[in-house]
Amino acid sequence: MSEATVYARLAHRSALDTPSDERSDRIRAFRSSLGAVEGVGSRNVWERGRNTGPDGSTATPDGHTVADMSIDTNTADGSGAALASEDRPPDEPVARLVHPRAIRWLHWINFPLLMIMIWSGLRIYWAEDVYALGIGSWQWFAFFPDAVYETLELDRRLARGMAFHFTFAWLFVINGAIYTTYLLATKEWRHILPDRHAAKEAKDVVLHDLHIKKQMPPQGKYNAAQRISYTAVLVMAAIIVVSGFAIYKPTQLYPLPLLFGGYQGARLVHFWMTIGLSLFFLVHVLQVLRSGWGNFRSMVTGYVIERRSPGDVQPRSEGETP
Numbered sequence: 001m002s003e004a005t006v007y008a009r010l011a012h013r014s015a016l017d018t019p020s021d022e023r024s025d026r027i028r029a030f031r032s033s034l035g036a037v038e039g040v041g042s043r044n045v046w047e048r049g050r051n052t053g054p055d056g057s058t059a060t061p062d063g064h065t066v067a068d069m070s071i072d073t074n075t076a077d078g079s080g081a082a083l084a085s086e087d088r089p090p091d092e093p094v095a096r097l098v099h100p101r102a103i104r105w106l107h108w109i110n111f112p113l114l115m116i117m118i119w120s121g122l123r124i125y126w127a128e129d130v131y132a133l134g135i136g137s138w139q140w141f142a143f144f145p146d147a148v149y150e151t152l153e154l155d156r157r158l159a160r161g162m163a164f165h166f167t168f169a170w171l172f173v174i175n176g177a178i179y180t181t182y183l184l185a186t187k188e189w190r191h192i193l194p195d196r197h198a199a200k201e202a203k204d205v206v207l208h209d210l211h212i213k214k215q216m217p218p219q220g221k222y223n224a225a226q227r228i229s230y231t232a233v234l235v236m237a238a239i240i241v242v243s244g245f246a247i248y249k250p251t252q253l254y255p256l257p258l259l260f261g262g263y264q265g266a267r268l269v270h271f272w273m274t275i276g277l278s279l280f281f282l283v284h285v286l287q288v289l290r291s292g293w294g295n296f297r298s299m300v301t302g303y304v305i306e307r308r309s310p311g312d313v314q315p316r317s318e319g320e321t322p
Helices: 003-017 020-038 043-050 101-128 146-151 158-186 198-209 224-248 256-260 263-291 293-301
Strands: 070-072 092-097 132-135 138-142 303-308 316-318
Touching: 101 158, 101 263, 101 293, 158 224, 198 224, 224 256, 224 263, 256 263, 263 293, 293 303
Parallel strands: 070 092
Antiparallel strands: 092 303, 132 138, 303 316
């Protein structure tokens, strides 16, 4: 009889006959005995066992059978014990934690904040839309055509745009400060900052995405292209914040505008950094759609689903962005 089945029957009987406090003590004692006797972490056994019926089968409340699954919360450096690979059934689904809860929360909080900041910023820019792409007197594209303002109802709403922009800017800064502090405190920054091999590997990633190169270069939590782009986004966000303060309070925060060559320079940098951030956001969404549901799910639940097959040196992942 498997450990998961033994535990499931114990938990089932306890749920029927045992008060909640005593039941909790029994569960903790049983989980501890699994780790002490077998020399492995009992978290995987616990996760499988609590979803196993009293007869040892695994089924949902509506009667549909589901596959057994282990939950692997260990870090990439191998710290913490888990079920050894030889103890796992062939092709067993394994849920591996890749995105900590704080990262997920800060990511999803930042999404609406960024949208509101761009939307309100466009309402401010409408009052003096001076930037365009071109050479000399020849203008190729003006930011932005009147049709854009009219379609998105951005025109003649300067006061409302300023009110939203200056209010939500503080929330954007606070969220960014918490994110940066978390990266430093937990050393998650090591997964983001590119190393000396990143440029070459990023080229290989792009060639792979364009189906020019078949072999995917090795990657950790993020591939080289992601690490370069995520680092660039953090730098752009910091420049946007600093240049935004230089525009917001040019006199009170003097000589901050001098970092950008004056007020107009700060405004120019603020605008183009926002364009760059918007382009990244567009590519990011397209890549998520391209990589499939598993990648999106991992940023919601924190886990990717892997299947370990006999002979696999590395598990096959169902959810990491290419």
